[in-house]
Amino acid sequence: MAGVYGKGKGGKGGGKKNSSGRGLRDLTVKVKTARGRRSSSTRWLQRQLNDPYVARAKAEGMRGRAAYKIMELDDKYRFLLNGARVVDLGCAPGGWAQVTVPRINALGEKSGKSVGTYLGVDLQEVEPLAGARFEVLDFMEDDADVVVKEWLGGKADVVMSDMAAASSGHKQTDHLRIIALCEAAAYFAFDVLEEGGTFVAKVLAGGAEGELQKILKQKFTKVMYMKPPSSRSDSSEKFVVATGFRG
Incomplete structure (x- = not known):
């Protein structure tokens, strides 16, 4: 396989003034580069500490900020329906499962509604x-x-996927890897999807997704792209939502 898959790691702050005009303390968390820690790790840590979705995930007991991505995608396109059978590729740490289970009624808590099935697969065990x-x-x-x-x-x-290939540190290489991983997920979906089904996957903007789009348009009646609000503004990630699988 092209790389390790699974959910990825998961604002700028500025000084504010009160009504008196007095400057308030800047609450942005600053992280100093420690001995042995790369500067990229320091930037990631600082971004995590200042990310409102990370804070929200912690407050709401979600397993990661990625949970809000599938939440926002489903709010717009409505594919997690009561009774749906869902496969989540690269499901660790389980944030997408937390959103999916109640929406498809996997626990049967919605009286009179069909009970869904959630199946998550990953290379690692999930809590x-x-x-x-x-x-x-x-x-x-x-x-x-x-x-x-x-x-x-x-x-x-x-069939849905938030997988990302292991980072090489080279932007173009990483882009090609994640597109290849998304294509592999798409071909897997062709084998397991019911007619009329939906495929949702993370891709990266950058040009190499043209062939993937061509394949999906042949197999689905609608192919749409969305960058959820919870995706970081400096990230090139977006999600493809393909509906109406032709079988």
């Missing part, structure tokens, strides 16, 4: 979550689609 099934599996392995359909008890209504 259990009520209503979710997590399995260790490389979706690129031969017959992985057969195994997934056995676990689901049939085909999926939604």
